[in-house]
Amino acid sequence: MSKKITIAIDGYSSTGKSTVAKQLAAELGYVYVDTGAMYRAVTLYLMRKLLVSDTHFDKEAILRHLPFINISFVFNKEVGYGEVHLNKENVEKEIRLMEVSQQVSKVAAVPEVRKMLVEIQQEIGKNKAVVMDGRDIGTVVFPDADLKLFMTASTEKRAERRYNELRDRGEDVKFEDVLANVKERDYLDTTRDDSPLIKAEDAIEIDNSNLNLEEQFEKVVKLARNKIEE
Template structure:
């Protein structure tokens, strides 16, 4: 059985950064599942396909090639790692990710990866749906204000001008959509270890997780 680690949490909780570091330390393939949803959102927006057009979304996903290379996400041969973190994609991804058909198709892709490789995945429903039998499960949380501040600094460091209050409202809106959607809502798995990262540095969270894994 492959070694699998699941890390879940709301937007801006630090899942991706931390999962990437853990993956490097333990020699696991890091799969950013949120980036996969963002990729489909980006392509749908480019092609003016609404999240309500399920049939068109199904065909879009069937015709899309996604793969990770050196922590960069490629879609149909194009490196989209920077474009998928821009506000337009971020503000729309929860709507597309809430579509049951979209989730089923992408979850299947994720599970196929986990069967072939030792992986660490982060997302909203990894411990509850995608990797229900993962050896280790973690749920990262943080206050909405702290998560908005992290996103603000992330955009600022990438030269993107954004308004903090708008980011905070978007975080709260995404939390509501993610936790109340009908299919695979954001939730902590019963056997997951919860870590509140509000007052912790990235290194401190990493060490907490490594301590659990090494036990």
């Protein structure tokens, strides 16, 4: 029986963290947790309550609402992974919309939001056999993770991927707006006071600017299997 490990995948927005994490979890038979989706779900809740927008950010009200936010992952056999549910409502598609992307980094910078979600993430991963992706998994959530990966790619390449993804979903977006959003999220993620996006010292960096999904997956699976067999 092979040993179970904890795999932390961090990196910039639109580097394909979630895609490779889902693939890896399925390959290993591990639990997959998309922590970015958790922050998006919180953001969606707050947007619905009119507490967060381009022109409004009511932190005091946000803190009052946190106890009423319940986030869970419900496995969907058709897609092969757990989809995000907000207070028992499947919000997997809605949290991926551009308007949520434009607000999520601000919400993720609130220390009380991070504390609440990190506790949930640590509880999910306490038994190992988990692949978790986000911005601070290898530095804050699981600093002792057995395998840490840090995903990166050029800003333009990431914006191009995000633009194509949104267009494929039927959203009417401009490339310039998507590029600006990617740059803004990079700035907010790397400069926030609480758990900024940084590469863990012992993380393996993977620049996938010029890798296709198959090449990236082969590289990551090899790293995981080598770590499991150590």
